[in-house]
Amino acid sequence: MITLTHVHKSFGDNHVLRGVSLHVPKGQSMVIIGGSGTGKSVTIKSVLGLVEPDSGRIEVDGREVHEGDRDAFLARFGMLFQGGALFDSLPVWQNVAFRLLRGALKRPKEEAREIAIDKLRRVGLRAAVADLFPSELSGGMQKRVGLARAIAADPEIIFFDEPTTGLDPIMAGVINELIREIVTEMGATTMTITHDMTSVRTIADRVAMLHDGVIQWEGPISEMDGADDPYLAQFIRGRADGPIEAVR
């Protein structure tokens, strides 16, 4: 499980996180929503230890993220980056097996390739795709490859950063369904950032809305539509009128 307690982070005079407290129970899928620039990425980077908070605590399974061995800590995470973030110079299978070919999770090359092909199949891609290069794939296929890479090392914790950005609505739906299935079958603890309300409804067990540097609302997806928080209501219905200032 992941617990953030009163986390603050500023960049110069930009006070982004102003006391974020959030608990992600083990095996649950937490989706973080909120306007552009509200600090969703900064929150996730803080959990990964890529951004150091100015104050507050972040614990994974009761342990401060900055304590202990960094390699062993990062080996527990999988990450699907915004835009796929594949290496153009590497064939697909080496992208998928990237972390199995080096570092704490290193395996023999043949085994790493087999795992990559197995994960590609899991996300609906045939084995022949393994030897293509990312530039030869459509955006939807690249997203699947990114997903296969995120799950390659069977991580306990997975982060999804805008998993459907740039995809058409049907492909976005396919990726959302795939993420939900995989998360359920792996029993992974996940945090997802998205602006896509369809993703929220497909992927989330719980939803947290970040606004003005704090978690404005948090609860199970089943309670989201009926919640009487005016900020949440405005955001999920995409209304220009409400307490959140829309800059036009």
Ligand SMILES: Nc1ncnc2c1ncn2[C@@H]1O[C@H](COP(=O)(O)OP(=O)(O)OP(=O)(O)O)[C@@H](O)[C@H]1O
């Ligand atoms: N390394 C950094 N240095 C300086 N400012 C930063 C840095 N990282 C983030 N910020 C600032 O922190 C704020 C929050 O950024 P963040 O990327 O977390 O927003 P977000 O909620 O993920 O937005 P979006 O939905 O647009 O991706 C922004 O104002 C951004 O400029």
